[in-house]
Structures are given as C-alpha cells and as structure tokens.
Amino acid sequence: MRVLAAMSGGVDSAVAAARAADAGHDVTGVHLALARNPQTYRSGARGCCTLEDARDARRAADVIGIPFYVWDLADRFHEDVVDDFVAEYAAGRTPNPCLRCNEKIKFAAVLDRAVALGFDAVVTGHHARLGADGLLRRSVDLAKDQSYVLAVLRRDQLDRSIFPLGDSTKAQVRAEAAERGLAVAEKPDSHDICFIADGDTRRFLAERLGEAPGDIVDARTGAVLGAHSGAYAYTVGQRRGLALREPAPDGRPRYVLSITPVSNTVTVGSAEMLDVSEVAADRPVWTGGPEPDGPIECEVQLRAHGEVVPATVEVAGGRMLASLRRPARGVAAGQALVAYRPDPAGDVVLGSATIGTRD
Numbered sequence: 001m002r003v004l005a006a007m008s009g010g011v012d013s014a015v016a017a018a019r020a021a022d023a024g025h026d027v028t029g030v031h032l033a034l035a036r037n038p039q040t041y042r043s044g045a046r047g048c049c050t051l052e053d054a055r056d057a058r059r060a061a062d063v064i065g066i067p068f069y070v071w072d073l074a075d076r077f078h079e080d081v082v083d084d085f086v087a088e089y090a091a092g093r094t095p096n097p098c099l100r101c102n103e104k105i106k107f108a109a110v111l112d113r114a115v116a117l118g119f120d121a122v123v124t125g126h127h128a129r130l131g132a133d134g135l136l137r138r139s140v141d142l143a144k145d146q147s148y149v150l151a152v153l154r155r156d157q158l159d160r161s162i163f164p165l166g167d168s169t170k171a172q173v174r175a176e177a178a179e180r181g182l183a184v185a186e187k188p189d190s191h192d193i194c195f196i197a198d199g200d201t202r203r204f205l206a207e208r209l210g211e212a213p214g215d216i217v218d219a220r221t222g223a224v225l226g227a228h229s230g231a232y233a234y235t236v237g238q239r240r241g242l243a244l245r246e247p248a249p250d251g252r253p254r255y256v257l258s259i260t261p262v263s264n265t266v267t268v269g270s271a272e273m274l275d276v277s278e279v280a281a282d283r284p285v286w287t288g289g290p291e292p293d294g295p296i297e298c299e300v301q302l303r304a305h306g307e308v309v310p311a312t313v314e315v316a317g318g319r320m321l322a323s324l325r326r327p328a329r330g331v332a333a334g335q336a337l338v339a340y341r342p343d344p345a346g347d348v349v350l351g352s353a354t355i356g357t358r359d
C-alpha cells in the first residue's frame, strides 16, 4: 500500500513509520506544522510542533530512507482545535483537544489530503491496536494506551488508519528506535497540551477570554461562598484553588459540580454530590460491530486515563446513554464517553460520544 506516515518528531511516530516500511508499504513521511508561530510552541524536546520537532522528523525519515514533506495545517488546527478548545471552556465544558485533533485534523484534513494524493492510509504512532478484524483495541501498554482519544474515529476513518505500535510497550519502542539508529530514541514523551507553551491552561484561557467575574455558589443552599474571575478556569471535580470567602454551611470541603455560562456561576458541593450514575452523551460513533438496537452490558471510560466502570449502554435518539453500575466522580461535559467490551486480546472500543449537550 502507499501510506502516509504522520511524523511528529517523536520516537513513537518514527518507529511507526519504520515498521510500516519494513512491512513492505511504500511510505512517505509528513510532519504537520500546526503552530502559526512554531517558536511560541513548546521549546526543547517536550512536545510537538516546534521547529526542532520538524527537524527531528526529517532526520528520522532520512534514517528510514523515505521521502519527507512538511504540511502546513496551522490555520485548520487553530480553527478546529485551538478555537474550539477556547469556545468549549467558555461554554462551561472541559474539552479534550487531542481527541478533537484526531477527529478533525489527523484523520480528517490529513487523511482527506492523503487520499486525494493517492495514498491508501495514514500511519501514526498512536498506542492502540487495529487488527485485520477492523476492531480498535487498547494497546498492550495500558499506561500508554491511546484508544480513548481514537474512539471518536468513524469506521471509514479507521479503515484507512494503521497503528503499528499497539502490540509494543513504550520501552520496546524506545529500544527499537535505538537499534534502528534513530536519534529520537531517548527524546522525552510529550506532555499536556501541545499548543499551550508553558502548560498553564488558566493563563492561556484568561488571555483569550478575559476577566469575567462571577459567583461561586453552594449547590444545596444557594449561598454565595466566593467569587471567581472567570468560570472557564474551573473544572468539574476541582477542589483546589477555589479560594472560598465563606466556609460551606456544613464546614465540609467543596468541589466544583458544574459551570453555568449563562449566569456565569460556578456551583460547588460536597464530594458525594459529584457522584454520577447516569451519563448522556451526544454525537455517538459506533465502530465495534453493528450498532446495538437495545441496551448492552459493557464498560465505560469517562475521561482520558480515567477509571473504567461497568455499565449498561444504549444508543437511542442520536445519543448514547450509560447507566453506571457504580457511581463515577467528576464527570465533565465535553469529555468523551467511550464504551469498551472487555477482551483478553485487548479491550475493544465499541463506540464513543461527547458527554453533555451542546447548546
């Protein structure tokens, strides 16, 4: 097959491209320039999208012996991922930009362009398994598993994707990179959000959304317990940094329960009030077989690296509904609800949907 390997400049995508070439594919490497000004993105070796990353990707392509290009998708990335990230926070939700980037950039804009150029598939260094059965499964390296952020992909997107790393641990990938003479073998993993240079999400949002003072209100009594300077700075489940003026009426710690943009309030309550047993999610995508026509038993994950909870899941009326067998805490609108079928050969992604409603 003619395949396009998305090369971030990191170790995973370098090994993924090399394995695709070993498997006999005709591989072309592409680095995506996602920053309008690459100098402002993470510097050093911590994330993607710096000029250094583009250079690392090019060097890896040279070692593997494949052609290499840089595609400038900065404007698309800003519109579809960065602007959406800011808008989602402004609307009181907690988005996952990696998931959005997979849905709109890597397996949409990039894949579309690749197909238009005559490529059959896109290869990435994501840690997930996608075998001949077409099912997306967790990586063998559960600590690195990225099936959660890939669960938004539709069948047609998965059918044109190749994830060569799913059967390897990160340690094996690094060792292989060293054996192959790839200079990125010891490059540190990327962390946090690639477009927030210093990792300070609050500051990033404050610069774009400005100050918007409002009340912090107790859910049970309605008492105003404090003030905030922008509701976007809070996340469901958050306890620290609330700086309440008044102690809660019962003297117990308070957690963020919800953010209401219309009234610009942050509502807080006790820990038990964070417990959720029913989760409704929009825009369902089902790829783990035919969409079920009734409730099914499976497991759900409600945030990246979050715990897995047994649940009954149903897709009805354009939504996915999950009844959890035990309550989950800190379920935030904007995150993905991902349904998995437990399987000894790697838990299978059944489907996903976005928690909470879009106004």
Ligand SMILES: Nc1ncnc2c1ncn2[C@@H]1O[C@H](COP(=O)(O)OP(=O)(O)OP(=O)(O)O)[C@@H](O)[C@H]1O
Pocket: 005, 006, 007, 008, 009, 010, 011, 012, 013, 014, 030, 031, 032, 033, 034, 048, 049, 106, 123, 124, 125, 126, 189, 190
């Ligand atoms: N700027 C980019 N250009 C091309 N491909 C990219 C870029 N950023 C990410 N990717 C692709 O998406 C995959 C997952 O991205 P993620 O940011 O999670 O990388 P990672 O796990 O740190 O992997 P890597 O070690 O390859 O950077 C990468 O392995 C790569 O295939």
